[in-house]
Structures are given as C-alpha cells and as structure tokens.
Amino acid sequence: MTPRQTILLTMAVFALQPLAFGAWLALIPQIKAELGLSKSELAIALLGNPIAVIPGLQLAGRVLARFGPRRVLAVCFPLQAVLILLPLFAVGQWSLFTALAAYGIVMAHLQVSLNVYAGRLEKSLGLVVMNRCHGFWALGLMGGALAMALLVGVPDVWRVFLISGLSGAAGVVVALRLPRLAGAEEGRAPPRRALRRLPAALILISVFALIIGMTEGAMADWSAVYLAERWPEGAERAGIAVSIYAGCLAAGRFLGDAAKTSLGTVRLARNAVLVAVLGLVLVIGPWPLWGAFVGFALVGLGASVGFPLAVSAVAALDDLYEGANIAVLSTIALTGFLTGPPTIGFLADAFGLRIGLGVLLPLLVLALWLARWLAPVTGAVGAQNADSARLPIG
Numbered sequence: 001m002t003p004r005q006t007i008l009l010t011m012a013v014f015a016l017q018p019l020a021f022g023a024w025l026a027l028i029p030q031i032k033a034e035l036g037l038s039k040s041e042l043a044i045a046l047l048g049n050p051i052a053v054i055p056g057l058q059l060a061g062r063v064l065a066r067f068g069p070r071r072v073l074a075v076c077f078p079l080q081a082v083l084i085l086l087p088l089f090a091v092g093q094w095s096l097f098t099a100l101a102a103y104g105i106v107m108a109h110l111q112v113s114l115n116v117y118a119g120r121l122e123k124s125l126g127l128v129v130m131n132r133c134h135g136f137w138a139l140g141l142m143g144g145a146l147a148m149a150l151l152v153g154v155p156d157v158w159r160v161f162l163i164s165g166l167s168g169a170a171g172v173v174v175a176l177r178l179p180r181l182a183g184a185e186e187g188r189a190p191p192r193r194a195l196r197r198l199p200a201a202l203i204l205i206s207v208f209a210l211i212i213g214m215t216e217g218a219m220a221d222w223s224a225v226y227l228a229e230r231w232p233e234g235a236e237r238a239g240i241a242v243s244i245y246a247g248c249l250a251a252g253r254f255l256g257d258a259a260k261t262s263l264g265t266v267r268l269a270r271n272a273v274l275v276a277v278l279g280l281v282l283v284i285g286p287w288p289l290w291g292a293f294v295g296f297a298l299v300g301l302g303a304s305v306g307f308p309l310a311v312s313a314v315a316a317l318d319d320l321y322e323g324a325n326i327a328v329l330s331t332i333a334l335t336g337f338l339t340g341p342p343t344i345g346f347l348a349d350a351f352g353l354r355i356g357l358g359v360l361l362p363l364l365v366l367a368l369w370l371a372r373w374l375a376p377v378t379g380a381v382g383a384q385n386a387d388s389a390r391l392p393i394g
Contacts, residue, residue: 001179003125009178010121010129013073015136015143016171017110020084020164022144025220025242027088027156029228037093039225039353043345045093046221048100049107050338054331056108061327069113073175076113079106081168088157104338111334115326119315120181128257130308135253138304140167141220142246149240199317201373202325205310208269208370209333211363212306214340215276218357219245219299221341226353230289244293245300252304260309269309269371276302277364284354306367307333313374 032042064072083106086099118133144163151159223241252272259268279298282291310333314325340360348356 003127006121006179007125007127007129009174010118011133011136013171013174013178014114014118014133015140016167016174017073017077017080017114018137018140019144019147019167020080020160021107022141022146022242022246023148023160023163024084024087024144025141026145026148026224027160028221029224030156031087031090031096032225035090035092035096037096038349039345040349041093043342043349045090045096046100046345047339047342048097049104050335050342052101052104053108053334053338056105057112057327057331057334059105060109060112061324063109064112064116064327068180069117070175070178070180072109072113073117073178074172076106076109077168077171077175080110081164084164085157085160088160108334112327112330115311115330117178117181119311119326122312123315124181128260128312130312131253131256131260131305134308134311135250135256135304138246138250138253138300142243142250145242145246149243198328202314202317202328204370204373205313206329206332208367208373209307209310209329210336211360211367211370212303212310213333213336214343214363215280215299215303215360216249216307217337217340218344218360219296219303220337222344222348222353222357223296226283226357227292229353230292241292241296245296248297248300249304250300252301253308256305256308259305265309265313265374265376266371268305269374270368272302272305273364273367273371274302277361278302280357280360280364284357309374313376316376 028042031037037045060072080103083099083103086102087096090096090099114133114137118130122129144167147163148159151162154162220242223245227241256268263271276299279295279300279302282295282298284295285291310329311326314329317325344353344356344359346356347359
C-alpha cells in the first residue's frame, strides 16, 4: 500500500469514529427537556462519561500494547454503534449517567487507538498529517450532528441507529485495511515509568491540551443548549450551533498542517488561542444573536489545532515511550473534554450559562503561556534534554 493510500485510510477512520458521538451531542437539549433535568442535574449525568473514560484510558494503553490499534478499532466500532444508543433509553439522571459511563469505556479505546496510530504514521512518513487527521475527526463530529438535523421527523432511536450502524460497519472495514506499522503491534510494551520520571514537557503540554479539551467539550455539549436559550423560536434547530463550531474546527485542522509549516508550532498555537478568546467573547458578550454564530465559528477555528499540535509534540519527545506519551496526553486532554462540560453546567445552574462559559477565558490565557512547550524537539540532543527535564514529583 502506498503512503498516500495509508494517509487516506487513516483520515477516513478519524472521520468515521465521531459520527455517532456527534449524533448524540445534537440530542442533548432534547434529552434534557424530556427527562426534566436542570443544568446541574444534566451536568452530573454527563459526568458518567469522564468517570469511565479515565480508567478506560489506562486499560486502553495495555490493550493497545497487546493487540495494536487496528484490531482495537475493529472491535470497538461495533461496540460504539450499540452503546451510543443507551442514553436514548434513559429514564432519569442516573440511568443517563450509567449509559454514558458504558459508552465512555469504548470511547477511551477508540481515542487512544486513533492517536497512537496517527502519531506513529506521522513519524514513519516524516510528514505533517496530524492536523488533517483531526480535521476529519471534527468533520465527522459535524456530520453526525448535521445528519440528525437532516433526519428530523425520523424517531430519535432510528436516527442514531442509522448513523452509528453505518459508521460502525464502515469503521471496521477501514480499520482492518490499515497497514501494520513497524513497532505498532509487537505484543509488548516498554517498561512502566514512575510518575517522577515523566518529562516536564509532557506534563506541561498535557495541561495545554487539557485547556483546549475543556474548550472543545464546552462548545460540543453546551453550544446547542446556549443557542436554544437565546433563540427559542429556533430551538429545534439549535444543533446548528454544534455544526457551525465543528465545521470550523474541521476547517482549521485542514489548514493547520500548512499553517504549522509556515508559522511554526508555537506561533500557530498562540495565534489560534487568541482567536478562540475572541470567539468566546463574542459568544458570551451582550451582542446580537449573530455575534454568537460568529463566536461559535471563531472558537472552532481557535481550538482546532491545539490537540493535534500537542500530539505531535509529545510523540516527538521519545521514540521508546511514544505510545505511552500519547496515552498520557490523551488521558489528560480527554479528561478536560469530558469534565469541562459538567463543571460549566454546575456554574451555569448557579450563575447562568454565560458565566459558566466565561470561566474558560482565564484558562485560555494560561494556554497562551503554555504554548511555548510545544516547540519541537530537534535531534538527539533535543530529545535528551527533553527527557532530562523532570518534574519534582515524589
């Protein structure tokens, strides 16, 4: 198989995985109303996902070391197609919590598998492809939400079943066609590291990704709810907020590889964070409704390149612990993606959704400073220096 074919298959599997998740996100306002949940009650229910994902990511690291990302993807795609239906049968807050927890375990395996495979592919080919891979992930997220809007009139369960079933079947086919990469499925893992042996750069890059993840999660989970509050007559079409955000997230990632080559990693990261700050101000500020639509677009563009840049940065820190570094990063970033929305929900219930979303502003300012750690490690000396910069833990 040619490198171009491998890249296209990798991008395809990135696009297929979030289709089902995007379909679920579009239904959150409706599920909230049908179950009669307050914002804080919904926030508690949404915690089911991150609570399950955190241990799930640790399990995923060991499973990947044994079976490799291709086979894990092939098994988890059908599981996702089934488990994403469970939240639609929830009868209350805690059954919704349990359903999302079950899905969270599978989601953890899918996310780590995608990023480990893409990180190794990027290094194997010596090309910059990570942003485009995640661009297709955002495109899939947008596609799932948009498909739900286009299928209005079809019962919710059937809408989600069609999207998750078709994407799950296609995901299995594509995953099994991905070529094996050297070192990716050797059936063994490197020695486990103590916490104090983790590179400082890995932790600081992961905190940067945590903030970006919280921003992504907030927009994914709360943008439709926020738009429904401000646009009551268009509440049934509030999912368009997710589509606008995810579409611009995808556009930013498709442009990200070229922008990285032109501007450099750190400069691109800082400019992107500034765009996200501007977008968030437009979303929560006292502007007409059009400001919120523009804001969703700018937050999508600004958040687009953060996680892909972070994945490439930690993959370059160490060849031996490449997969382990990506697993650590994915754990922390996905924790932000999944715990940010419930946290914002608690604040929104007490102070309003504008204040809840506004909490992201100081965190994004911190991300501006953390962006300096994304600078690429060059050569053996750089790798050695990165490895010797340890955190004083323990």
